[in-house]
Amino acid sequence: MTVTLSFHGAAGTVTGSCYRISHPGGEFLVDCGLFQGNKTVRALNEKPFPFRPADIDYVLLTHAHIDHAGLLPKLVKYGFEGPIHAIEATAGLMDYLLPDSAGIHEYEAERENRRRARKGKPPIDPLYTKEDAQEALTRPVGYEYQTWFEPGPGVKARFWNAGHILGSASIEVQVDDASGKPIHILFSGDIGPDEKVFYLEPDAPAGFDYILCESTYGGRERDDYSLEKRRDVLKTEINRALGRGGNLVIPAFAVERSQELLHDIGLLIKNGDIDPQLVFLDSPLARKVTAVFKRHSKGFHDMELSPDELFADNRFRIVESVQESKDINKINGGAIIMAASGMCDAGRIKHHLRNNISDPKSTVLFVGYQAPGTLGNFIQSGSPEVRIHGENHVVRANIRSIGNYSAHGDHTELMDWIAERLPAHGAIFLTHGEDEGRKAMQKALAEKGLSGDKVRAPQLDDRFELRATGIARVVHTDAPRIDPEQFNADWTSEYTQFSIELGNLLTRKKSDKERLELIKRLKDELAAN
Known part of the structure; x- marks a missing residue:
């Protein structure tokens, strides 16, 4: 039997990371992540796995982000019985991320079933439940970096710091073929930038048969920056936003982005560079994750605040209850409001956007990647009107973006990471990126x-x-x-924007007669097709 590598996620898109290795000693996965993005992409989560979960011996996990770990409860639900090997801190984050994800799926199924009941349709089950998540959480086995272990027959592995989030790793694997000769593979996971609070630069040895490298920022560069310069940019954006008299709303992922921002905002307040009234982190998950960060803070690097000062400024409000979240809406200005999700496609951020996005005094500041088809992408791309919770909202807030809080390396940093890992005797696989970014990296490598x-x-x-x-x-x-074309734009997101634009066009017509004429022309066009 040969060694076979299958790409079951993060191939042509930036989410759903899942790679399967079949070899003479069995089968294992590297990551088992949730697909995120437009509705068609998310529908992949509901489809059966393209393999039998019961046949998987174990999982090697690069890190705890949901697009890398979010289908582990589903894997368990459908028959996987093996262990999940990861860095110790990754297991700590999973304790909160997987139950939170399960709660979202239960809520979405409950809401959908109310709609289905009104239409006389049978109910659906959630993708997985909190019980499935709790069962998955009995499986992690924790390791330190750079320590060889043997997860199963014919396989050796060790983790290397990837510099992406707490506990993130690249995974070096040696898999024996039928003759007993090892095939040497490196899975990059998500590679962090060179300049980042908390972690050293990404690391791993050189010389492999195969290298899998993520390509999230393939073809895209951020401005060269130091941590000091990054804070200067943040200071400018915060002071500009607060100077407008409204609130500053920051969509931020609960893991890593929120904690880095709290660190830098706390430092800017301590130094007298900014003067917000209050700083809200409105995310029950982020609150729990922040506690995990505190537990591991003594091993962090490049922090300007002491572990005791971290996340401890008296203006910080780390919000958990629904009522506390609702009370934020009473504040009309002077506040920094951070909430998940980072792409605005779920969670409490949608409530804060609904409350602030039509206020010309307010600012929405994007600090990370916005996948095509997400609400964040439509706002960042300049849509004059967006739909939130089924209602249209005119975008009057100031929309700003800074790229230097991304947890991903940019094009040059990814190319440098590959160069430091060479040679790759067999091939380099570019994963976890859209085709445009992968083509840019292919060209650069050529x-x-x-x-x-x-x-x-x-x-x-x-x-x-x-x-x-x-x-x-x-x-x-x-x-x-x-269809790979659906990774970038699907008909549901395009239909949503089309319906908004059509409504605006009808509103701008001077009379009902003109509106009826437009509707008739559209109906005639539809009838002709």
Whole structure:
């Protein structure tokens, strides 16, 4: 039996990370993440796994972000019985992230079932439940960085610091083929930038048969910056926003982004650089995650605040209850409001956007990547009107973006990371990125002499039979789970924006007669098709 690498997620898109290794000793996964983005992409979560969960011996987990770990409860629900190997801090984060994710799926199923009941349709089950999440949380086995272990027959592995979030890792794996010769593979996980609070720069050895590298920021560069310069940019944005007289709303992921922002905002307040009335972190999950960060803070690097000062400023309000969250809406100005989710597609941030986005005195500041089809992407891209909780809202707030709080390395940093890991005797696989970004990295690698079959951009569910010296065979799926074009824009998100634009067009017409004429022309066009 050969060693086969299958790409069941993060292939042509930036979420759903899931790689399966089949080898003479069994099968295992590297990551098992939730698909996020537009409705068509999210529907992949509901489809059956393209493998039998009961056949998976164990999971190697790069980090706790939901797009890498969020389908572990579903894996358990459908028959997976093995352990989950991860860095100790990753296991600590999972204690909160997986039950939170399960709660969201239960809530969404409950809301959908109310609609279905009104239409006489049968109810649906949630993707997974809190009980499934709790069962998954009995499986983690924790490790330190750079320590070899043998998760199963014919496999050795060790974790390396990826510099992305707390506990994040690149995973070095040696898998024996049928002759007993090891095939040497490095899974990048998500690679952090060179300048980042809390962690040292990403690290791993050089010389592999195969390297899998994420490409989230392929083809995109951020301004060169130091941590000091990044705080200067944040200071400018905060003072400009508060100077307008309204609130500053920051969509931020509950893990990492929120904690980095709290650190830097706390430092700017301590130094007298900014003077907000209050700073809210409105996320029950972020509150719990922040407690995990405090427990690990003694091992952090590049902090300007002491562990005792971290997240402790008396203006900070780390909000948990629904009533506390609602009370924030009474504040008309002078507050910084951070809430999840970072792409505005779920969670409490939608309530704060609904309350502030039509106020010209308010500011919305994006500090991270906004996937195509998400509410955050529509707002960041300049849509004059957006739909939140089923209602249209005119965008009058000042929309701003800064890129230097991303937890991902940019194009140059990714290229440098690959260069430091070479040679790759077999091939380099570019994953966890949109096709445009992957093409940019392929071009850059070709300019360095790595081209043709040496650099691959696999599509969803592609399988590669591996030898130490190169790929023996490529198998493309006969039944794609999704049209790759739908990763970037699906009909549901386009329909939402079209309906908003059509409504605005009808409103701008001078008379009912003109509105009726427009509707008739559209109906005639539809009838002709």
